[in-house]
Amino acid sequence: MTDWAAFDNLHALGVPVAGVPASATPSYLAPLVPEGTPRVGSLQEPDIEGIAAAEPDLVIVANRSRPAYETLRQLAPTLDMTVDNADIVGGVKASLAQYGAIFGRQARAAALTAALDAKVKEAREAAAGRGSGLVVVTNGGRLGVYGPGSRVAWIYDALAVPSVFAGVDDGDHGGDAISAEYLSEKNPDWLFVVDRDAGIGQEGSARATLDNELIHGTTFWRKNQIVYLDPAAAYVTMHGVTGLMRLLDQVIEGYRGGA
Template structure:
């Protein structure tokens, strides 16, 4: 056995401690998001979300979630929600007591729950995943990349983003030369138009389908209100429909019933069979979720190629 002097042993121990400290520091990640910066230590094990798009993104990456919103769960994600998931309150009114008691490693808010950040940041490391509606595809990809960093899943994140880019390119190619379109939203018997700053703005901004209406004032829920007479005058080649009532679980099939009328049936879109009903929950509730956007892109693609 080799004999080491006390000085050499002390230097060895100091070096080992220094390396351990460096490793611990390296595990801390500073995540930048719309409301500031959040420090995450290591890879979070217990994860809470107050937004279904955030859950969608985490599920796409294969990250287990321990707590979810207690309302408005989209059907396309139903099988992915753990049966024992902690209910965290509604999208607009989080259960802060339950969130604090959960002692989670990270909590994600976005869109409807973004205002919870000011309270939750003092209870648990909180990250805001809100997305600008004017650049949804870009925002979804940025969030997938960010989550890949948080959970050390960078390769999986890059794979998902490459698939999303490929899908957008496929839909863009299918839309070329197919004419213009409007995205209609039906809401409690009313008709509106969604435009380039809406929940489905990617139809225009990133897929590149021309809008049949030059100026659209996007409303938060019901879009830019229009009449059937005006819709017939604009006469789009294609119509993509968001049924808000079905999206919020109030009245499935309301959009189809509303659009089945004499005026709408005279439009080019109706006569050509160019009407695509988008998944209402993916379009209205989880409009910034990776799997939801992929689902919607597939629906648009199927309609264009039909």
Template sequence: MSTLFRSTAVAAALFAGALSMATSAIAQDKVIAHAQGETTISGVPEKVLVQDWAAFDNLSALGVTVAGIPGSNAPGYLAPSIPADAAKIGSLQEPDFEGIAALEADLYIVGARSRNAYETAKEIAPTVDLSVDNGAIIDGLKTNLTKLGDIFGKQDKAAELIANVDAKVAEVKAAAEGKGTALVVVTNAGKLGVYGPDSRVSWLYNEVGMPSALAAVNDGDHGGDAVTFEFLLETNPDWVFVVDRDAGVGNEGGAKALLDNELFNQTTAAKEGNIVYVDPQAAYITMNGYSAVMLLLDQVLAGLNG
């Protein structure tokens, strides 16, 4: 074999290898559709930043390590999963764009509270918005698990988690059948509100199927639809599920003291002991995170079966 032939053969092999690698790299590019458009992600992201605790919750459940997290409102139930060396990249509502840029992330995730950061963030790093419609939290959770499973090549794990959610919802739905009406009461700075079928805990009505004690609720983002104790007694739900927003945002909780009230104690729920205090951070901060939803479903199930 001539030297020229050998050189040509080697060159051809090198070119073919380079072409194969380039083709493989292109094949790994993924176009991810999300709440604010589409984002192209090259390969499997290694350095991931999140401005949303529900996104952190879902990534943790999938076994994905996160390099940057919000510097505020960390839910206690997630504490064991939070890396000690994770960078703090601003609050839930106000990202630290300089810090985010310095980290040179492969993927940056925003959610409902940080979604306004998207237009700026997408110029810094590949960014996706995993905001979820409050009226369809379970569907939103499953969609996000599927999306993250595709991004990180963890489709099987995502499918396993989704199956867990479906099974738990079915279990709670069966326990709730025939148990009567429900009302989600939120306490906020000494005031009362109620959450309905478009709220942070909408799954109680929409998926679990407990009928609301109220025909209509004007759901609010924070304290719910404002009500009085007289109104609660008139509405008279069979079950009350309580979200202590003060405790949810890191302040001193006061729901139990507030509800220890002569009027409230006359409701069917109070007289029958059908009052369930759910994890306030799971219900208010990470309401569409995997562990949050599973924790809340378990608490509702324990209350119904109590």
């Protein structure tokens, strides 16, 4: 198991795992990892030797660990569960269905999928008619923006939140770099914030980065329409059903608590 979203989905299905990543453990998943579970390298660099020594029945790679696929498949049966960010909700449901079929958890997978569909519907209804949105990422005191097709595309696509721009180059870890002036000019009704620093286990910077005079004049700041997304779920495990449900709950709560 070289991916936290894979662990998330398998745990939700009741499937035990024989190893988990050694880095960027989401706080909401940490208590679910059985004590003594082997750690098999970082998200980007699985411990090939350690995995080989464990002689697993199945190895799972995904978005960050997939470069190791060709090496790992020579050691054991290996499954690539990479999810396309352009359809995260669909990808999570497909992952649940595939795991359910492999491990005989079809009924549980169907129940989780139904719950996810209901939560997406609830969030979409909460967002309807509430104005435009923008997803930003903070990273070491810098601001970036995420758009359709990114790791947070579900906010625009699945929830039909209108974006304030037509396109953005957000392939980097910190999104497409922007400034406070950009936020002031675009002035979205809602701001969704991903704190990358906190997401990878460092000290968070989001609230301090956004606290300046230019941003204080925006609609989202004046109306307190800022949703701080769970950093680990938004940056690391958005392809896991528990992580995505957690994010959807935060969006729903944000809209219900906004002006």
